[in-house]
Amino acid sequence: MTTTEPPVAPRRPIERTHHGDTFVDNYEWLREKESPEVVAHLEAENAHTDAATAHLASLRERLFQEIKGRVKETDLGVPVREGDWWYYSRTVEGQQYALHCRAPIADPDDWTTPALPDDGSGLPREQVLLDDNAEAEGHDFYSLGSFDVSGDGSLMLWAVDTVGDERYTLRLRPLATDDSGDSHPEPSEVPEPIDTPAPPPEEVIEGIAPGAFFDATGRYIFYTTVDEAWRPDTVWRHEVGTPASADVKVFHEPDDRYWVGAGLTRSRRYIVIQLGSKITSEALLLDADNPTGEFRMVWPRREGVEYSVEHAVIDGEDRLLIVHNDGALDFELVDVAASDPLGERRVLVPHRPGIRLEDVDAFATHLVLEYRREALPRVAIARLGGGTQPVFEELDFDEELFSAGARGNPEWTQPTVRFGYTSFVTPSTVSEYTVATGEIRVLKQQPVLGGYDPADYVQRREWATAEDGTRIPISLVHRRDVSLENAPTLLYGYGSYEHSIDPGFSIARVSLLDRGVVFAVAHVRGGGEMGRDWYEHGKTLTKRNTFTDFVACAQHLVDTGVTSPERLIAEGGSAGGLLMGAVANLAPSLFAGIVAAVPFVDPLTSILDPELPLTVVEWDEWGNPLADPQVYEYMKSYSPYENVTDAAYPRILAVTSFNDTRVLYVEPAKWVARLREVGAPVLLKCEMEAGHGGVSGRYKAWQERAWELAWMLDVWGIRD
Numbered sequence: 001m002t003t004t005e006p007p008v009a010p011r012r013p014i015e016r017t018h019h020g021d022t023f024v025d026n027y028e029w030l031r032e033k034e035s036p037e038v039v040a041h042l043e044a045e046n047a048h049t050d051a052a053t054a055h056l057a058s059l060r061e062r063l064f065q066e067i068k069g070r071v072k073e074t075d076l077g078v079p080v081r082e083g084d085w086w087y088y089s090r091t092v093e094g095q096q097y098a099l100h101c102r103a104p105i106a107d108p109d110d111w112t113t114p115a116l117p118d119d120g121s122g123l124p125r126e127q128v129l130l131d132d133n134a135e136a137e138g139h140d141f142y143s144l145g146s147f148d149v150s151g152d153g154s155l156m157l158w159a160v161d162t163v164g165d166e167r168y169t170l171r172l173r174p175l176a177t178d179d180s181g182d183s184h185p186e187p188s189e190v191p192e193p194i195d196t197p198a199p200p201p202e203e204v205i206e207g208i209a210p211g212a213f214f215d216a217t218g219r220y221i222f223y224t225t226v227d228e229a230w231r232p233d234t235v236w237r238h239e240v241g242t243p244a245s246a247d248v249k250v251f252h253e254p255d256d257r258y259w260v261g262a263g264l265t266r267s268r269r270y271i272v273i274q275l276g277s278k279i280t281s282e283a284l285l286l287d288a289d290n291p292t293g294e295f296r297m298v299w300p301r302r303e304g305v306e307y308s309v310e311h312a313v314i315d316g317e318d319r320l321l322i323v324h325n326d327g328a329l330d331f332e333l334v335d336v337a338a339s340d341p342l343g344e345r346r347v348l349v350p351h352r353p354g355i356r357l358e359d360v361d362a363f364a365t366h367l368v369l370e371y372r373r374e375a376l377p378r379v380a381i382a383r384l385g386g387g388t389q390p391v392f393e394e395l396d397f398d399e400e401l402f403s404a405g406a407r408g409n410p411e412w413t414q415p416t417v418r419f420g421y422t423s424f425v426t427p428s429t430v431s432e433y434t435v436a437t438g439e440i441r442v443l444k445q446q447p448v449l450g451g452y453d454p455a456d457y458v459q460r461r462e463w464a465t466a467e468d469g470t471r472i473p474i475s476l477v478h479r480r481d482v483s484l485e486n487a488p489t490l491l492y493g494y495g496s497y498e499h500s501i502d503p504g505f506s507i508a509r510v511s512l513l514d515r516g517v518v519f520a521v522a523h524v525r526g527g528g529e530m531g532r533d534w535y536e537h538g539k540t541l542t543k544r545n546t547f548t549d550f551v552a553c554a555q556h557l558v559d560t561g562v563t564s565p566e567r568l569i570a571e572g573g574s575a576g577g578l579l580m581g582a583v584a585n586l587a588p589s590l591f592a593g594i595v596a597a598v599p600f601v602d603p604l605t606s607i608l609d610p611e612l613p614l615t616v617v618e619w620d621e622w623g624n625p626l627a628d629p630q631v632y633e634y635m636k637s638y639s640p641y642e643n644v645t646d647a648a649y650p651r652i653l654a655v656t657s658f659n660d661t662r663v664l665y666v667e668p669a670k671w672v673a674r675l676r677e678v679g680a681p682v683l684l685k686c687e688m689e690a691g692h693g694g695v696s697g698r699y700k701a702w703q704e705r706a707w708e709l710a711w712m713l714d715v716w717g718i719r720d
Contacts, residue, residue, distance in 0.1 A: 004051050006683075007044040009673040018608065019629035023642065025605070027670040033658075042658065042669065045684040052683055056710040059719065063511050063706035068699070070507045072447040074120035078430045079113060080408040080418070081105060083153055086114060090122060096697030097132030100147060111415055113432060113443050127176065129156055136162070140689035141659075142696045145210030146170065150218030151268070153177050155240065157221060159212055164659035164689065164696075166230065170205040170212050170223060172240065205244045211261055216268040216288040222250070224260060230613035230661050232260050235273055237291070251284065251295065256616035264288065265311040266362060267412045269318070271295075272309060278497075278620030283309040285320075285338075298322070298341045306331075311338065312362035315387055321348070321360050321367070330531045331357040333369065348390060356531045361406055364413045366435045367392070368406045375461075375473050375529040377502050379404045379419055383435060395433065395440075399423050401459050401475055403502040418443075423503045424459040424477035424519070427452075448507060456480055457513060459503070464522075464549075464556035470537075472549045473529065474556065475503060478518040488716040489518040489563035491554055495526035495546035496575035497621060498535040508705045515718050518562060522553035524579070540623045541634055547582040554583075554590050565590050569712050573597030574663055574692070577654075581640025581671060584649060591650045593715035595708060598656050598692055601640040602667040604632070613661050641671045649680035653711050655694075656684070662692040683711075 011026040032038050073093035079086035085102040092099065103114075103123035114123055122128075129149070136142035139162040146159035146168065154177050159168035205223065209232040212223035221238040235251040238244065250273075253260050257277040264271055265288075273284040273295055280303050284295035298309050298320065307324035318338035325331045328351035335346050349357060349369065358377075361368040367382045369392050382390035395404060407420040407430060417433040427446035433439070459477040466472050478484070490512065494501050501521050509519055523529040526538025526546040538546040554570065557563050570591050572580045577599020584594050600606075608626050610616050623631030636642055652675065654668040665686055672684040685707075687695055695704050713719070 004048065006048045006052075006676060007041060008676060009041060009669075016605070016608075018625070019632050021632070021636070023636075025670075027673045028605070028666075030669045030673070031664070031666040033665075042665070042684075042686045042688070045669070045672070046686055046688075049683045049685050053707075053711060053714075056714055059713065060703075060706050060710040062720070063709050064703050066450075066511045067508050067702045067706060070448050070450050070452065070510065071702075072120060072449060075447065076116050076120050076122065078116070078408070078418075078443045079103070079123065080410060081111065081113075081414065082149070082410045083151060084108075085149075085153055086123060087149070088123070090120065091698070095133045096699055097136055097142065099128050099132070100130040101126050101128050102149075102153075103127070116444060129173075129175065130158055135160055136697070143168075143693075146208075146212040146223075148213045149175070150214045151216060152218055155214065155218055157212055157214065159208060159210065159223075164657060164692075165661050166210070166692070167207050167226070168210060170208050170221075172203045172221075203240070203244070205238065205247075211263070213262070213264055215271060215291045216264060217291065220291045222262050222271065224262060227256075229256065229611070229615065231256065231258075231617055233258075235260060235262050248292075256610070257620060259617060266410065267311045267313070267364075269311050274308065276306065277617065279304050279306065280620075281306045281308070283307065285309070299324075302326075308359070310360055310362045312367065312384075313364065314384055314390075321362055323357050323360055325532070327351075329353065329533060330355055333357055333360055346389075349392065354531045354533075356528060361409065363409070363411075363417075365415065366417070368409070368417055370405050372500065372528065372531070375500075375523055376401065377403050377405055377500070379406060381417055381433065381435065395419070397421065399426065399459070401461060401503040402426070403504055422505050424475065424505065425454045425457040427454075427505045446505065446507075448510070452510065462556065462560075464553045466525075466545070466549050466552045468545075470525070470545075470549070472525075472553055473523040474553050475521040475523065476518060476562075477509075477513065477520075479513050479516065482516050482518070484518065484562050486564050486567055487516060487518045487562060488567045488569075488718060489520060489557060490569050490571060490712065491520045491522055491550075491557065492576075493522040493524055493550045493553075493570070493572045493579050494574075494576035495522075495524040495538055495550070495579055497526075498528035498532070499575075500527050500529045502529075508702070508709065511709060512712070515713065515720075517716070517718075520553070520557065520562075522550050524549035524553070539621055541631070543622070543634070544638055546579060547586055547638065550579055550583050551587045551590065554587070558590070566592050567716060569593040569595065569715055571595040571597075573599070575600050577601060577663070577668075578603060578640065582638050584652065585640060585643045585645065585647075588647045588649045593651045593653070593712060595712065596652065596654045596668065597694070598660055598663045599640075599654060599668050599671070600663045601654075601671040602642075604635045604639045604642060606664070606667070607635065608632075612664070641667070641674055644671075644674045644678060644680075646678045649675065649678070649682070651715055652680060652682040653708070654682065654684045655687075655708070657687045657692065657694060659689070660692045 012029045014025045014028045016023045076090040077088045079088040087102045089098040103126045141164045143161040156173045159170040161168045209224040224232045227233045237248045258275045260275045262273045271286040282301040283298040286295045305326045310321040312319045319335040332351040333349035356372040359370040369380045380392035380394040382392040402423040404421045408418045422428045429445040430443045432441045462474045463471045577596040580596040581601040625632035656665045656668040675682045
């Protein structure tokens with residue numbers, strides 16, 4: 001390890017006073033993103049981190065090669081039928097990004113998913129619609145935010161971000177609709193995009209949010225734009241072939257707490273505008289056969305009531321399926337007449353405490369329900385017809401821990417349900433359920449090269465006890481031949497926004513497991529694993545439960561002998577990075593290392609400033625410290641940046657992105673500077689060309705993860 005001194009940020013005191021409390025912030029000057037001094041400081045941090053981890057170069061390369069060696073680099077995703085085409089994406093060895101392709105269906109009545117070529121090449125008569133590699137050329141960052149094809153298959157839209165700030169540029173391209181455009185390129189070749197005219201300049205639309213789509217006619221495009229705080233607030237209608245300056249504003253939401261999005265129902269019967277704060281929602285509908293008409297409200301917004309809308313046809317009648325929490329904490333499913341949404345509600349799935357309904361999908365002959373029970377996501381299917389109320393039947397799986405959910409089902413009349421399944425030991429699997437017969441056919445399982453055998457690994461559930469007696473679930477996975485006695489352990493956590501950390505397979509994680517590491521997930525309150533009540537007891541004025549739950553899970557692993565403080569590393573990102581900063585202050589002696597990715601570690605400063613991106617929409621999650629002195633005092637009590645003490649901190653790695661608009665780079669930069677004051681062994685890695693999700697491109701992402709894993713292995717003292 002290097003002995004060079006880390007960079008020291010100058011202290012420039014700025015006073016912040018609210019509710020009679022004054023906080024002296026010595027590092028707020030780091031917020032000046034355009035300042036050469038700030039950029040120089042971040043580059044100095046990167047140089048120091050590079051020097052401090054230079055001894056891990058060979059280990060990083062070995063880990064990268066392991067990850068790369070387990071991936072089938074030239075591979076094909078499972079095709080999804082839409083209209084007269086099978087749509088899919090595929091990757092080619094040596095290329096960072098995917099190719100988006102289609103091939104014609106053989107017969108309108110044949111719904112059988114075509115066999116996938118073993119070599120990962122495309123289907124016969126393939127058309128390459130979009131080559132992300134060509135789009136990304138000349139850019140250090142690339143993200144595809146929207147991709148849609150008109151119903152008749154003749155037009156394509158796509159929107160990309162080449163900075164990382166989540167503002168996208170939308171373009172149109174005409175497509176060949178007879179399947180003569182293509183070639184079947186060899187897997188090692190770089191396919192050329194279809195030779196079609198470039199879109200006219202007036203059909204390039206700048207600065208949109210992700211989620212643009214064609215209406216049912218293909219004549220119009222609906223898209224969303226953001227305000228100065230990066231909040232999607234306005235829906236626009238663009239007529240194909242006209243300049244963007246002629247676009248029509250169809251909806252604007254003035255309340256800064258609400259996000260706005262739009263979409264087309266699977267039936268293609270309605271265009272839906274969905275808007276919501278963290279706790280309240282509202283939906284508007286427009287008949288798809290009148291795309292220039294006026295939207296009508298489904299249910300008017302009521303504070304604290306959330307709902308989502310799906311169109312169904314039940315016994316010949318147009319109905320709206322509504323998943324809502326009006327008097328139903330964990331939500332219930334009702335349907336109402338599409339012509340009278342405020343009329344009589346028929347309950348299809350009643351509220352059941354602890355079983356959190358999440359979504360419903362409607363098809364011509366069946367419904368699909370997604371929900372969460374016992375901290376696991378599940379899926380059930382109900383057949384329509386016969387004049388009786390739909391009865392949902394859950395799909396069964398034989399693993400203790402798993403994740404299941406509907407995936408890629410765009411067609412209204414399809415007789416099947418495509419669903420995904422995975423666990424900590426089972427690679428991601430795509431299957432098809434035939435509704436009429438109940439038959440399940442596996443279409444593809446994620447290839448894992450190099451001899452991976454799920455039988456070599458074990459996953460299980462344990463329970464920790466929190467300070468208030470609440471039982472907190474912990475998921476664990478490890479090699480079957482590893483002794484669970486003082487094992488090196490990685491404990492992951494998130495715990496915000498009702499987001500759940502579900503069982504899932506990771507190729508990169510195998511490199512840890514095969515070195516004897518135990519991977520664990522603390523399903524702390526603030527997440528949604530155990531229902532809406534689980535979330536409610538980990539937000540606003542109960543947020544500290546998230547942090548103490550995580551500490552309880554860590555202590556449980558130590559007390560049961562699985563690991564020890566000298567062998568335990570914690571990891572979390574974004575709001576999970578706040579969790580990392582909080583537990584570093586609460587229980588620094590319980591961990592050997594902490595990895596905080598794009599961490600929200602200066603939350604009070606951010607939530608106090610309504611001019612910052614996304615602040616106002618966050619008040620329902622954290623409270624409004626600007627208006628409420630109790631919230632201010634509570635947030636100040638756990639803010640990682642403001643509660644750094646002269647303690648013996650574990651080794652800390654903070655990773656951030658210069659162009660992140662969700663958690664600004666300044667938060668970890670300030671936190672690291674403060675930690676340096678007390679001599680904490682901390683490193684800051686700032687990606688200068690990336691966004692909230694980190695670097696773009698699969699090889700870059702593998703290298704990034706290999707870099708982080710090497711740091712962890714160094715903390716554990718595992719060199720190979």
